[in-house]
Amino acid sequence: TQSTRPQRLLGAVQKKATRGNPRSVIQTIDQFCRQREWAMNVGDEKGCILDSVVTETNPTTVLELGTYCGYSTVRIASLLPPQARLITLEFNPDFARIARQVITWAGVQDKVELVEGASGDLIPKMKAQFGVNTFDLVFLDHWKDRYLPDTKLMEECGLLKKGSILLADNVICPGTPDYLEYVRNSPRYQSQYFKSHLEYTKVEDGLEKSVFLG
């Protein structure tokens, strides 16, 4: 039977990356996507912007929407202080299965909780079921038409506090027009666009960083 792209990406990690070394896992995936097959990881260019936002936020509790193969999960987790936690939500069980193995290979599994399911169902359970108070940082990288409804849901569930940071991938390509309009025009957010490129291409894309003002 044919392997899937996530399976081939995992194979490259297990063959070429050093166990327990997150940087080598990231480097291997970027090399695989540049030399073998494009995949929808945030990538190395936008990944550097993600790194700088994580570092300056110095978060204790992070939520990632859309795990895919775990590339950004590993990038974020590798920058977290010892007690910090990252909860990552993935709807697709095949992606989740691959991501768990990538996360473990990188050695960051103790900082990460991967939860399978639809973000719209799981977000309302964050406080009661996952013991979360509020998120310091949210990385949005899942279905583009879920960015806005899930942001409103996080507000309603009291999961954002004054100063919480939303960082959204793909606001240009594939694009999240309704989300952009909301965070750029709402008095409750201070937004900033980081111009970049779609992972592994010359196509314009970027990250939108939005600070919740309470």
Ligand SMILES: O=C(NCCNC(=O)c1cc(-c2ccc(F)cc2)cc(O)c1O)c1cc(O)ncn1
């Ligand atoms: O979340 C799920 N997919 C990944 C979301 N992410 C994207 O769709 C995504 C797409 C692109 C992209 C850009 C240009 C292009 F030509 C094709 C794709 C880039 C990115 O950086 C993404 O992040 C998902 C799947 C599924 O089967 N069930 C539930 N959820």
Ligand SMILES: [Mg+2]
């Ligand atoms: Mg993306």
